[in-house]
Amino acid sequence: MIEFEVKDMSCGHCVGAVTKAVKQVDPAANVQVDLATKKVSVESSEDRASLAEALAEAGYPTT
Numbered sequence: 001m002i003e004f005e006v007k008d009m010s011c012g013h014c015v016g017a018v019t020k021a022v023k024q025v026d027p028a029a030n031v032q033v034d035l036a037t038k039k040v041s042v043e044s045s046e047d048r049a050s051l052a053e054a055l056a057e058a059g060y061p062t063t
């Protein structure tokens with residue numbers, strides 16, 4: 001399980017965009033987003049850096 005904090009998520013659109021960004025790297029990824037805590041949990045065979053890069057490119061830098 002790879003976990004990110006994505007501070008710039010604020011609504012359902014952001015959740016969709018974040019999910020899409022992860023799935024572009026790994027279509028088989030299991031993505032769970034908790035908007036209240038701004039946590040994104042990803043089950044993926046991809047490494048953390050690749051996922052973080054995709055999220056940043058989509059406009060959602062991770063911490």
Ligand SMILES: [Cu+2]
Nearest residue numbers: 010011013014
């Ligand atoms: Cu939003």
